[in-house]
Amino acid sequence: MDDPGVLRSPASGADRAPLVFDVIIAGCGPTGAMLAAELRLHDARVLVLEKDTEPPSFVRIVGLHVRSIELMAMRGLLERVLEHGRQRPAGGFFAAIAKPAPEGLDSAHAYLLGIPQPVINHLLEEHAIALGAQVRRGCAVAGVEQDDEGVTVELADGEQLRSRYLVGCDGGRSAVRKLLGVGFPGEPSQTETLMGEMEVGVPQEEIAATVTEIGETNRRFWVRPAGVGVYQVVVPVAGVSDRAEPPTLEDFRRQLRTIAGTDFGVHSPRWMSRFGDATRLADRYRVGRVLLAGDAAHIHPPIGGQGLNLGVQDAFNLGWKLAAQIRGWAPETLLDTYQAERRPVAADVLDNTRAQMELMSPEPGPQAVRRLLTELMDFDEVNRYLIEKITAIGIRYDVGDGPDLLGRRLRDIDVEEGHLYQLLHRGRGLLLDRTGRLTVGGWSDRVDHLADPTAVLDAPCVLLRPDGHVAWIGDDQQDLDDHLSRWFGEPAT
Numbered sequence: 106m107d108d109p110g111v112l113r114s115p116a117s118g119a120d121r122a123p124l125v126f127d128v129i130i131a132g133c134g135p136t137g138a139m140l141a142a143e144l145r146l147h148d149a150r151v152l153v154l155e156k157d158t159e160p161p162s163f164v165r166i167v168g169l170h171v172r173s174i175e176l177m178a179m180r181g182l183l184e185r186v187l188e189h190g191r192q193r194p195a196g197g198f199f200a201a202i203a204k205p206a207p208e209g210l211d212s213a214h215a216y217l218l219g220i221p222q223p224v225i226n227h228l229l230e231e232h233a234i235a236l237g238a239q240v241r242r243g244c245a246v247a248g249v250e251q252d253d254e255g256v257t258v259e260l261a262d263g264e265q266l267r268s269r270y271l272v273g274c275d276g277g278r279s280a281v282r283k284l285l286g287v288g289f290p291g292e293p294s295q296t297e298t299l300m301g302e303m304e305v306g307v308p309q310e311e312i313a314a315t316v317t318e319i320g321e322t323n324r325r326f327w328v329r330p331a332g333v334g335v336y337q338v339v340v341p342v343a344g345v346s347d348r349a350e351p352p353t354l355e356d357f358r359r360q361l362r363t364i365a366g367t368d369f370g371v372h373s374p375r376w377m378s379r380f381g382d383a384t385r386l387a388d389r390y391r392v393g394r395v396l397l398a399g400d401a402a403h404i405h406p407p408i409g410g411q412g413l414n415l416g417v418q419d420a421f422n423l424g425w426k427l428a429a430q431i432r433g434w435a436p437e438t439l440l441d442t443y444q445a446e447r448r449p450v451a452a453d454v455l456d457n458t459r460a461q462m463e464l465m466s467p468e469p470g471p472q473a474v475r476r477l478l479t480e481l482m483d484f485d486e487v488n489r490y491l492i493e494k495i496t497a498i499g500i501r502y503d504v505g506d507g508p509d510l511l512g513r514r515l516r517d518i519d520v521e522e523g524h525l526y527q528l529l530h531r532g533r534g535l536l537l538d539r540t541g542r543l544t545v546g547g548w549s550d551r552v553d554h555l556a557d558p559t560a561v562l563d564a565p566c567v568l569l570r571p572d573g574h575v576a577w578i579g580d581d582q583q584d585l586d587d588h589l590s591r592w593f594g595e596p597a598t
């Protein structure tokens with residue numbers, strides 16, 4: 106007898122493999138792992154295919170910005186990430202201009218969490234697996250074909266797998282994006298930077314003096330302690346090479362001598378990598394049953410530390426919508442709101458990194474603009490605007506006309522039972538009702554209802570989507586029902 110969990114392909118495609126999975130995700134970086142977890146909250150059958158046999162060891166990121174920390178709180182992961190990270194002030198990330206964050210940033214989690222990328226990758230992958238996602242390593246997606254019923258994914262070794270949807274979370278050189286033929290216009294890399302961790306052969310004081318002197322004019326150079334006896338070395342390269350090739354220790358030594366006049370006796374590297382400053386945005390985030398998220402959809406220079414944050418937030422936006430599609434209650438246009446909402450956010454991040462890169466230039470013109478902006482950031486509103494951009498708490502999706510809060514994420518406010526975000530762990534919608542008069546009726550299988558007159562909220566009631574964004578504000582039941590239909594489909598009978 107057929108496995109009841111296996112969907113058969115149509116008779117016309119009898120030679121196709123069965124649709125064992127609802128969603129295959131290509132790539133188990135932070136975006137893929139977050140998406141897998143979000144889909145599992147809604148019982149979608151998820152397989153993550155990861156090209157590499159081992160997780161990456163290189164340490165890239167500055168850390169999680171405020172909105173990503175909020176997402177961790179919304180899914181019950183905050184304590185775990187806090188255990189592994191270091192809280193730092195939230196300010197000072199726009200073009201590395203040293204300004205403290207403005208007072209009263211609108212978040213209960215108003216800090217930066219310094220956490221190495223391998224650690225956050227691991228925590229998210231562990232979370233996805235704990236929720237029931239399957240992860241297969243050493244499996245590179247090499248072919249994609251879609252039809253009315255699903256997607257056939259071919260691996261590099263020729264194995265074929267079927268699913269209803271495929272999401273390419275396979276990084277900046279995304280095979281899925283290329284196989285779809287989706288354009289990735291933008292600017293190629295103009296500069297390249299070497300980055301690695303290694304030991305040094307000279308005293309710390311000698312390094313510090315040289316680094317301080319050169320860092321005044323060259324903002325893409327540093328050598329700083331990164332653990333016991335190990336230094337993080339970042340040094341620019343003249344020209345752009347084939348980035349597929351990892352750099353050698355000799356590359357580091359040569360560049361250090363060119364920039365600093367000494368190679369600090371570097372030896373015993375832990376890891377070495379290179380990165381460019383290409384800026385590109387996918388033309389489309391969806392082609393039929395195949396979607397793109399994270400670096401597969403957008404790349405930009407690492408200035409401001411936004412790439413991982415942006416990808417994880419893509420996954421958070423897409424997860425519940427794709428799950429709704431799979432469970433069969435998604436309103437017709439819901440899945441397309443993923444591109445409509447997230448592509449403009451990525452375009453904005455690309456633009457702010459372009460601006461930041463200009464401000465990092467040692468040329469006199471950009472340096473003058475940098476000095477002017479540094480002065481302007483003394484105005485609270487300017488500083489606040491920039492930090493809300495970098496931390497992604499300023500995002501407002503276009504969900505229609507209404508009060509300013511509509512379309513924005515709601516901060517982690519106090520409610521009778523504790524904190525709002527504790528009520529969002531299951532990834533469901535939530536009606537936060539200060540009137541106590543409303544009901545979620547036939548949507549109660551998808552939307553929770555919290556009647557709480559004490560909630561610290563400047564509105565009678567709000568309807569929150571599973572990603573914590575405000576989909577409706579009001580106090581009228583009919584109006585609420587209309588909006589429940591708009592976001593959560595037809596009520597159960």
Ligand SMILES: Cc1cc2nc3c(=O)[nH]c(=O)nc-3n(C[C@H](O)[C@H](O)[C@H](O)COP(=O)(O)OP(=O)(O)OC[C@H]3O[C@@H](n4cnc5c(N)ncnc54)[C@H](O)[C@@H]3O)c2cc1C
Pocket residue numbers: 131132133134135136137154155156157165166167168222244245246247274275276277279280281300380398399400401407409410411412413414415416
């Ligand atoms: C130097 C540097 C510093 C950075 N600092 C920050 C920072 O401070 N903050 C921040 O938010 N971001 C930062 N970033 C950006 C961040 O590292 C990326 O944006 C982030 O890793 C993107 O996550 P992703 O999951 O979309 O893609 P990736 O992390 O690239 O993951 C993609 C995964 O897909 C796999 N894969 C590739 N091809 C295939 C295939 N064909 N089949 C199956 N699997 C495949 C890869 O092996 C990989 O595991 C930095 C980047 C660099 C280079």
